[in-house]
Amino acid sequence: MSNKIKLAHYWGAGCGGCDVALLDIDEKILGVAEIADIVFWPIAVDGKVKDIEAMPDGSITCTLFNGAVRNSENEHIAKLLRKKSALMVSFGSCACYGGIPGLGNLTNRKEILDLVYTGLPTSDNVEKVIPQPATHTKDGELELPVLYDTVLTLDQVVDVDYYMPGCPPTTNLINEFLGIVEKHVKEGAPLPPKGAVIASQKTLCDECKRKKSVKKIDRVYLPHEIPIDPEKCMLEQGIICLGSSTRAGCGAKCLEGNQPCRGCMGPTAEVLDQGGSMLSALASVYKVDEKEALLTEENIAELMAQVKDPMGTFYCYTMPKSIIKRKVVEKKKPVKKEA
Amino acid sequence: MSAPQAAHAEPKAAAEGEWEPKLIVFCCNWCSYAGADLAGVSRLQMPTNFRVIRTMCSARVDPEFVLRAFASGADGVLVLGCHPADCHYIGGNYRTRRRIALLRVLLEQYGFNPDRLKLEWVSASEGAKFQKTIKEFNETVKELGPNPLTEE
Ligand code: SF4
Ligand code: SF4
Ligand code: SF4
Ligand code: FES
Numbered sequence: 373m374s375n376k377i378k379l380a381h382y383w384g385a386g387c388g389g390c391d392v393a394l395l396d397i398d399e400k401i402l403g404v405a406e407i408a409d410i411v412f413w414p415i416a417v418d419g420k421v422k423d424i425e426a427m428p429d430g431s432i433t434c435t436l437f438n439g440a441v442r443n444s445e446n447e448h449i450a451k452l453l454r455k456k457s458a459l460m461v462s463f464g465s466c467a468c469y470g471g472i473p474g475l476g477n478l479t480n481r482k483e484i485l486d487l488v489y490t491g492l493p494t495s496d497n498v499e500k501v502i503p504q505p506a507t508h509t510k511d512g513e514l515e516l517p518v519l520y521d522t523v524l525t526l527d528q529v530v531d532v533d534y535y536m537p538g539c540p541p542t543t544n545l546i547n548e549f550l551g552i553v554e555k556h557v558k559e560g561a562p563l564p565p566k567g568a569v570i571a572s573q574k575t576l577c578d579e580c581k582r583k584k585s586v587k588k589i590d591r592v593y594l595p596h597e598i599p600i601d602p603e604k605c606m607l608e609q610g611i612i613c614l615g616s617s618t619r620a621g622c623g624a625k626c627l628e629g630n631q632p633c634r635g636c637m638g639p640t641a642e643v644l645d646q647g648g649s650m651l652s653a654l655a656s657v658y659k660v661d662e663k664e665a666l667l668t669e670e671n672i673a674e675l676m677a678q679v680k681d682p683m684g685t686f687y688c689y690t691m692p693k694s695i696i697k698r699k700v701v702e703k704k705k706p707v708k709k710e711a
Numbered sequence: 712m713s714a715p716q717a718a719h720a721e722p723k724a725a726a727e728g729e730w731e732p733k734l735i736v737f738c739c740n741w742c743s744y745a746g747a748d749l750a751g752v753s754r755l756q757m758p759t760n761f762r763v764i765r766t767m768c769s770a771r772v773d774p775e776f777v778l779r780a781f782a783s784g785a786d787g788v789l790v791l792g793c794h795p796a797d798c799h800y801i802g803g804n805y806r807t808r809r810r811i812a813l814l815r816v817l818l819e820q821y822g823f824n825p826d827r828l829k830l831e832w833v834s835a836s837e838g839a840k841f842q843k844t845i846k847e848f849n850e851t852v853k854e855l856g857p858n859p860l861t862e863e
Contacts, residue, residue, distance in 0.1 A: 478820070648774035651817060655809035660802050665795040669808060669830065676812040683820040695778040700822040700859040 386439030393540035445517035470692030477698035571621030647686035732786035743791035749838030770803030787852035
């Protein structure tokens with residue numbers, strides 16, 4: 373009992389998939405119970421925030437925090453768990469890069485609340501009641517967390533020791549990491565350097581077993597639009613695959629399922645902006661023929677307009693961690709269109 | 712919150728106290744930089760609120776450079792390269808034009824006016840075209856006003 377590690381697993385703005393991923397490590401979960409006391413894990417075990425507050429600082433060996441930070445409660449608990457934990461792990465793509473909820477940065481709090489509570493065909497809200505942080509009732513004051521305008525990554529709010537990307541992280545990566553922590557606690561084995569990404573240092577294409585040759589495409593297709601050759605590189609078939617801009621470590625799971633990579637492992641070690649990197653790669657595989665010199669910039673703009681939604685395609689998981697981070701608002705609207 | 716707000720100097724007031732945009736101009740080594748040089752030696756008059764960054768080829772301008780320029784407070788980014796068929800590295804500028812076209816769509820999705828990013832071909836002998844491009848781009852960006860990331 374005494375040398376058991378203390379583990380916490382919390383969800384911020386996520387889908388619950390990361391919690392399930394931890395449950396999904398099969399019989400290893402029993403091993404987890406053997407080496408660890410789970411002190412806090414809202415989806416699976418009982419536990420109260422006030423119990424955590426009562427613990428000495430740094431007394432939780434490791435917190436796995438999944439989900440992004442997009443409301444005051446997410447932020448409060450992230451800070452509390454950080455204070456109480458020796459190791460803070462950013463668990464899953466949402467915590468690491470904003471993930472799918474991160475695309476909320478294309479809009480803002482007001483637009484989201486208005487749409488969800490009053491603007492949907494199914495909403496029946498004549499009085500336009502929108503949730504408020506505090507509501508006075510005759511029985512007292514009711515409180516709700518405040519939704520933020522901008523979705524944040526965990527490391528934009530607290531200091532993070534390790535990153536474990538993936539939507540959700542694979543069983544292999546979870547087991548590998550828990551094994552490291554256990555060895556550290558039981559045998560004093562060294563931990564990875566702070567800031568390490570628990571995944572591969574390579575690029576997903578390196579892990580992908582498909583046959584690769586010269587990449588030259590003249591248009592892009594959505595996966596359902598053509599029969600996909602399961603042996604051949606997706607990008608060579610004109611299907612946008614984020615492999616070249618994505619960190620390896622998942623075992624090229626989606627490619628095995630004959631689907632292109634959407635980039636959930638985040639940018640490779642060498643790159644800041646996964647989206648910018650993929651945009652560059654895709655633009656470079658468009659083929660050039662003898663007539664190229666005769667093409668105008670308008671012709672090229674038309675060609676590239678085949679990529680319908682660059683943001684949603686290239687930053688599907690990483691908008692809050694991108695260089696620009698969120699949508700901006702120009703004061704003035706378009707001046708004049710170029711001739 | 713953590714909108715990128717890189718440290719930068721206040722936009723310099725022009726003589727008349729008018730706001731001057733900050734422009735970043737990427738010039739490829741073989742044509743456009745020489746074109747800029749020619750404009751300089753020929754003493755062609757043009758605004759001075761631009762900073763030139765020389766790259767070996769326009770294709771070296773990674774989309775990340777452009778995004779970083781905007782995140783650091785640039786109000787406009789101009790990418791200049793050799794004319795079609797003239798790139799020193801054969802087809803570098805063909806990649807550039809595809810990237811810039813796609814990047815403009817992306818910038819629009821980010822909420823920027825895409826006219827803040829412009830691609831133009833300027834050869835080594837086109838000092839006058841360099842001057843004209845800078846002047847016109849400066850006017851466009853002036854009309855657009857400051858980069859929305861730098862205003863709060
Ligand atoms: S990373 Fe994926 S699985 Fe995990 S919470 Fe986010 S959306 Fe869900
Ligand atoms: S682009 Fe996609 S399909 Fe092609 S090698 Fe890379 S990961 Fe595999
Ligand atoms: S192939 Fe891409 S999207 Fe699929 S799990 Fe791996 S990194 Fe994520
Ligand atoms: S060298 Fe000038 S564009 Fe390639």
